Amino acid sequence: MAEPFKLNLLQRPRRLRRTPALRALVEETVLRPADFIAPLFVVDGKAPPDAIASMPGVFRLNVADLVKECRALWKLGVKGVALFPKLDAKFKDEEGTQALNEETLVLRAVRAVKKAVPELVVITDVALDPYTTHGHDGVLNAAGDDVENDRTVGILMQMAVLQARAGVDLVAPSDMMDGRVGAIRNGLDASGFSGTGILAYSVKFNSAYYGPFRDAVGSAQAAGTRLLSKATYQMNPANRREALLEATLDAAEGADMVMVKPAGPYLDIIREVRSQTHKPIAAYQVSGEYSQIQAAAKLGWLDLARTRHESLLAIKRAGANIILTYFAKDMAQALR
Numbered sequence: 001m002a003e004p005f006k007l008n009l010l011q012r013p014r015r016l017r018r019t020p021a022l023r024a025l026v027e028e029t030v031l032r033p034a035d036f037i038a039p040l041f042v043v044d045g046k047a048p049p050d051a052i053a054s055m056p057g058v059f060r061l062n063v064a065d066l067v068k069e070c071r072a073l074w075k076l077g078v079k080g081v082a083l084f085p086k087l088d089a090k091f092k093d094e095e096g097t098q099a100l101n102e103e104t105l106v107l108r109a110v111r112a113v114k115k116a117v118p119e120l121v122v123i124t125d126v127a128l129d130p131y132t133t134h135g136h137d138g139v140l141n142a143a144g145d146d147v148e149n150d151r152t153v154g155i156l157m158q159m160a161v162l163q164a165r166a167g168v169d170l171v172a173p174s175d176m177m178d179g180r181v182g183a184i185r186n187g188l189d190a191s192g193f194s195g196t197g198i199l200a201y202s203v204k205f206n207s208a209y210y211g212p213f214r215d216a217v218g219s220a221q222a223a224g225t226r227l228l229s230k231a232t233y234q235m236n237p238a239n240r241r242e243a244l245l246e247a248t249l250d251a252a253e254g255a256d257m258v259m260v261k262p263a264g265p266y267l268d269i270i271r272e273v274r275s276q277t278h279k280p281i282a283a284y285q286v287s288g289e290y291s292q293i294q295a296a297a298k299l300g301w302l303d304l305a306r307t308r309h310e311s312l313l314a315i316k317r318a319g320a321n322i323i324l325t326y327f328a329k330d331m332a333q334a335l336r
C-alpha cells in the first residue's frame with residue numbers, strides 16, 4: 001500500500017474556514033438593515049397595492065399605504081426611502097409641468113411620510129421622466145430629438161427646491177444633465193435650504209436593467225418603449241474613466257454622496273470610485289437586477305434568500321456604503 005498523498009504546506013487558508021466561529025472572526029463584510037434604502041412607488045387614489053408584473057413582490061402604493069410601509073421599514077431598522085411617483089397619463093405633458101406643481105403626488109407623499117415618520121430619511125428623484133409624455137428625464141429641443149441640457153437644469157433646480165420645501169432630507173438628481181448638481185446646490189442655498197443634501201446619481205449608465213422600473217413608473221408606457229435610449233445623457237456602459245470624471249465633477253459641484261447605478265454589473269466602477277473619493281458612495285441595485293434574481297428563483301433555478309444576500313454583499317464589498325435595493329425590507333427582516 002502506497003502512503004496517502006501529503007503536501008508539505010506552510011500556508012493552509014482552509015484552517016480559518018474550519019468552524020463557524022473561526023469563519024465569523026475573519027468575516028470582512030457584514031450587511032445590516034441600516035445599509036439599505038428602499039425605493040418605493042407611489043400612486044394617487046385609494047386603490048389597494050398594485051402589483052408590478054415585471055417586479056414580483058413590489059407594489060405601487062397609495063399615500064396611506066406608503067406611510068404604513070415607511071413605518072414598517074423604520075421599525076425594521078431601514079433608515080431611508082427613495083420615493084418614485086407613477087402619474088396618471090392625464091398629468092403628463094411634453095414639458096413635464098406637473099413636476100413644478102406644489103400639490104403633485106410625490107410632494108404630497110413626502111409631506112405625509114415626514115409627518116408620520118419624521119426621523120426616516122426621505123429621498124426624492126430630481127428628473128422629469130415620470131412627468132413627460134416622451135419618458136425622457138428632461139425637456140426636448142425644438143427638433144424633438146434630444147434633451148436640452150441647460151433648460152432642463154433650470155427646471156430641475158426649481159423641482160429640487162419644491163422637494164426641499166416638502167421636507168426631504170436628500171434630493172437625488174438622476175437625470176445626468178451637465179452642471180445640475182452645482183445648480184441645484186445654489187438653488188437650495190438661495191432658497192434657505194442649505195441643510196438639504198444632494199445624493200447625486202453621478203455615474204448612471206444607459207442600462208437595459210432599468211426596464212422593469214419603467215413599467216413601474218409608466219415612463220415606458222408614455223414613451224411607447226421600455227428600452228427608450230437615453231444615450232445622449234446616461235453613460236456608455238463601456239466607460240470606466242468617464243465614470244471617475246462624472247464622480248469627480250459632482251463631488252466638486254457639491255454632491256454630499258455620489259451614486260453608481262446599476263450596481264451588480266458595475267462592481268469595478270464602485271471600487272474605483274471608492275478609491276478616488278472620500279464622499280459616501282451609494283449604489284443602486286436596480287429593477288432589472290432585482291427581477292432577474294426573482295425570476296430565476298421562481299423557476300427554482302436560484303435560492304432567493306442566498307442569492308439576494310450574496311448580490312448585496314458583493315455590492316458592499318466593492319465599496320458601497322449605502323445600497324438602494326428593492327430587497328431592503330426582506331433583507332432587514334432576514335437580518336433580524
Ligand code: PBG
Pocket residue numbers: 125127128129137174175209210211212213214230285286287288
Ligand atoms: C429615472 C430613473 C430611472 C431609475 C431611477 N430613476 C430609470 C431611467 O433612467 O430610465 C431606474 C431604477 C431602476 O431600474 O430600478 N430618472
